[in-house]
Amino acid sequence: MTAKKGSSIVYWLGKNLYLNITNKCPNNCYFCLRNFKNGVGGFNLKLQREPAFKEVLKELQKVINKKNWNEIVFCGFGEPLARLDCVVEITRWVRKYYGKNVTMRVDTNGQGFLLNKDRDVIWELKKAGVDKISVSLNAHDAETYNQVCRPAFENAFENVLKFVKKAKEVLDVEVTVVRIPEVNIQRLEEIAKEMGVKFRVREYIQPFW
Numbered sequence: 477m478t479a480k481k482g483s484s485i486v487y488w489l490g491k492n493l494y495l496n497i498t499n500k501c502p503n504n505c506y507f508c509l510r511n512f513k514n515g516v517g518g519f520n521l522k523l524q525r526e527p528a529f530k531e532v533l534k535e536l537q538k539v540i541n542k543k544n545w546n547e548i549v550f551c552g553f554g555e556p557l558a559r560l561d562c563v564v565e566i567t568r569w570v571r572k573y574y575g576k577n578v579t580m581r582v583d584t585n586g587q588g589f590l591l592n593k594d595r596d597v598i599w600e601l602k603k604a605g606v607d608k609i610s611v612s613l614n615a616h617d618a619e620t621y622n623q624v625c626r627p628a629f630e631n632a633f634e635n636v637l638k639f640v641k642k643a644k645e646v647l648d649v650e651v652t653v654v655r656i657p658e659v660n661i662q663r664l665e666e667i668a669k670e671m672g673v674k675f676r677v678r679e680y681i682q683p684f685w
């Protein structure tokens with residue numbers, strides 16, 4: 477599929493609808509797709525600027541009734557929880573005005589607490605109507621995390637674990653890992669098990685050079 481004109485705030489793959497609400501992220505993972513691609517599925521996810529809530533809503537309204545979506549997912553070329561207000565407002569809108577039963581998911585690097593100090597992030601998400609959180613952990617210890625995810629925050633790894641444990645109390649949570657050589661996948665699976673959350677391995681899409 478060829479890239480659609482301009483950048484996309486809303487895109488879809490199969491029966492899931494995705495919201496690309498930001499290109500900001502406090503990590504700089506060496507394997508991040510945005511380092512070597514402009515988007516996915518023919519959609520360009522490199523935003524010209526950060527869209528206002530109203531723009532996100534407008535784009536969502538254009539397509540929300542096109543299919544019976546299985547999930548509406550906050551996931552794009554940035555960290556959705558860097559825009560917690562937008563995630564909360566859009567979720568509230570979907571719950572209030574979209575008549576169908578749809579799963580609302582946030583794909584995150586799990587740094588929601590670091591990005592939103594003084595806010596009750598998990599409770600705000602739950603209250604708005606988020607069902608699921610998928611946390612991209614990508615390391616079995618802090619040293620590996622710093623090496624592969626190159627976070628701007630100190631103690632990011634410990635914070636991500638804290639986020640997962642807290643989120644698990646009220647939401648459906650999974651931890652994911654990209655299959656890269658630095659990560660001990662078995663160890664990470666054990667960590668997920670100890671925390672009582674689901675675990676999923678994602679294949680690394682190699683850059684083509």
Ligand code: SF4
Binds near residue numbers: 503
């Ligand atoms: S956390 Fe996600 S969006 Fe951020 S740099 Fe890593 S892979 Fe990219």
